Amino acid sequence: MTPTRTTRLERGRSALGPALELVHTGRAPTRAVLTAELGVTRATAGAVAAELETLGLITVDSRPAAASGSQGRPSHRLSVDPEGPVVLAAQVHADGFRAALVGLGGRIVATAPGAVTVEADPAQVLTEVVAAGARLLRGTGRRCLGAGLAVPSAVAEPEGTALNPLHLAWPPGAPVREIFARCLADAGVPGPSGKVPATGHTANDINLVALGEHRHGAGRGARDLLCVATGHRGVGGALVLDGRLHTGSAGLALEVGHLTVDPDGRACHCGGRGCLDVETDPLAFLEAAGREPGPETGLLSRAMELLRTEYATDPAVRDAAGLLIDRLGLGLAGLVNILNPDRIILGGLHRALLEADAERLHAVIAERSLWGRSGSVPVLACELEHSSLVGAAELAWQPVLDDPAAALSG
Known part of the structure; x- marks a missing residue:
């Protein structure tokens, strides 16, 4: 040659x-x-x-x-290839879980939700979500190349432990990556060779929202992307710098939910008061609107439905939305001053608040930001239906993107 x-x-x-x-x-x-x-x-x-x-x-x-x-x-x-291999993506949240098969391009091939009580033992819900994913694989007959898991907690690296699952009953430091890998093996989820268990990857759910949106959604093309989103409970944030997720020295960066926006506000799980986590999440919105929150299950869906159906007709709902928008804008302005992103994307209830009154949110950010009057930062709604799942899939796709030939031979 x-x-x-x-x-x-x-x-x-x-x-x-x-x-x-x-x-x-x-x-x-x-x-x-x-x-x-x-x-x-x-x-x-x-x-x-x-x-x-x-x-x-x-x-x-x-x-x-x-x-x-x-x-x-x-x-x-x-x-x-629309008929090509997939990865198994899983998400655990306060109301249960969701499993999906995700192909290249961020395409969700199949998905299965599950509403369960998330017990103190992480293995309980991880066993169920992996079993749901395994059923999807068997039903579609698709080749699996890996698995990714999104959890509502900071995930310490390199151990893969969930340090502070504040809105779950899990103990601090739960070894979720190790448990996820064991569940994949027990369920017989195959890796690329078809013989060994699929490799499992785990990360914080909002980090994965940012990753999924940066590659396939509202964050495409951004160099320095800030993502802030409500989950089923609480608020999280993430930052993509130069196309890569910024997780800090140990995977714990951008805990934006614990920025104080009201020093006299609600007590927060972190020990502080008036944090974004408790002042701009679904529970805070329902209470501000004078609605009985009811059980933990379904807080996000109830808040979103209330905003969608009664914002135009109920002054209490509009006032509650305005209050949360002001608090959110204050927090975002502080983040803009520190991080100077070129784009902000909002997910969960925050996305719905942006869509309800974008002008008010932009005005608060401009008023409180050093650069607000001279360098406006675009604020956009997340585009993907299941951003966390797409982001979890990106974790599993990354080894294939790094070296396709080696990944598919193993």
Whole structure:
């Protein structure tokens, strides 16, 4: 083999991962764009695309057509293989869990919710969510390449322990990654080879909202992305810097729920008072609107439904929304002053508050932010229906994006 041929093959192999990520995130819809993004020759880009197609990860149309009004040679269109492998994504929240199979491109292939009482033993709900995911795999017959789990707690690295699941009964420091891996093995969820259990990855749910939205939703194209969202209880935050999730030295960064927005406000689980976590979550909204919160289960859905159906007709609901918007804007202004993001995305109840009165929220941020009057930060609603699940899937897809050939051979 000539040195030139050897060099071309080596270059193609090293480009497999970057090429797959470009198709995965929608940034290379054609082979021409792939060639330009990779900075390789057309022949090398063609060889890379063909190899990814052989691996069953993408499809390359065999008869390219030029776009209407375009000039020059038409380029082959690239897309993720709709029948390709999937990963198992799981989310645990205060009301139970949700399992899903997620393909490349952030496509949810199948999903199954489960409403259960989340007991003090994490193994109880993790066993159920993994079992639900295993049933989805058996029902679809899809090849599984890994598994990711989103939990409502900071997850310490490298141990994979849930340090402070404040809205669950789990003990601090629960070894969720280890338990998740054991559940995957017990349920017979296969890895890429079909023989060994799938590798399990675990992270904080709001971190995974940010990751999923950055790659496939409202955060696409942002360099410094701030995400703030309500879960079923509490408030979380995450930051993507230069395209990578910022988790700090031990996975514990951006606990924005514990910023104080009302020093005389409610007592918080963290020991402080008036934190975003207890002043802008679904429970706070229901109480401010004069509604009986009822049982823990379904707080988020009840708050969202109240805002959707009665905001226009009930002054108490509008006043409650305005109060939470003011508190949220105060917290976001402080984060803008510290982090200087180029985009903010809001999820959960915060997304609904933004949609109810975006002008008021922007005004509070501008009033309280050092840069608000001279450098407005776009504030957008999260776009994905199940952002945490898509983000959890991204954890499992990452080894494949890093080295597709090695991941699929193992």
